[in-house]
Amino acid sequence: xxxxxxxxxxxxxxxxxxxxxxxxxxxxxxxxxxxxxxxxxxxxxxxxxxxxxxxxxxxxxxxxxxxxxxxxxxxxxxxxxxxxxxxxxxxxxxxxxxxxxxxxxxxxxxxxxxx
Numbered sequence: 001x002x003x004x005x006x007x008x009x010x011x012x013x014x015x016x017x018x019x020x021x022x023x024x025x026x027x028x029x030x031x032x033x034x035x036x037x038x039x040x041x042x043x044x045x046x047x048x049x050x051x052x053x054x055x056x057x058x059x060x061x062x063x064x065x066x067x068x069x070x071x072x073x074x075x076x077x078x079x080x081x082x083x084x085x086x087x088x089x090x091x092x093x094x095x096x097x098x099x100x101x102x103x104x105x106x107x108x109x110x111x112x113x114x115x
Contacts, residue, residue, distance in 0.1 A: 043080035053079035
């Protein structure tokens with residue numbers, strides 16, 4: 001019985017960091033969507049609090065069109081970044097790097113189009 005209890009305890013401890021990773025609740029704009037060129041911000045909202053984050057937006061040729069690295073808002077659940085004005089029609093790539101409260105870093109990208 002002691003062996004079973006110990007095995008369960010080890011399994012729970014080992015799985016705790018993986019369970020603590022925060023998932024994405026929403027993207028704005030949504031991945032693959034087409035939005036108005038008058039868009040001012042890009043943001044990602046997470047299901048739980050994050051410690052820190054960076055969010056950048058680039059053109060398909062790699063030119064950065066976001067201003068700064070973004071900021072964490074909304075009770076530490078959202079990272080958002082402002083965009084330069086007068087953006088051209090085309091495909092854009094947003095990339096975030098998030099430091100979770102458990103110490104893990106998660107990076108991901110998504111594309112959207114401006115019309």
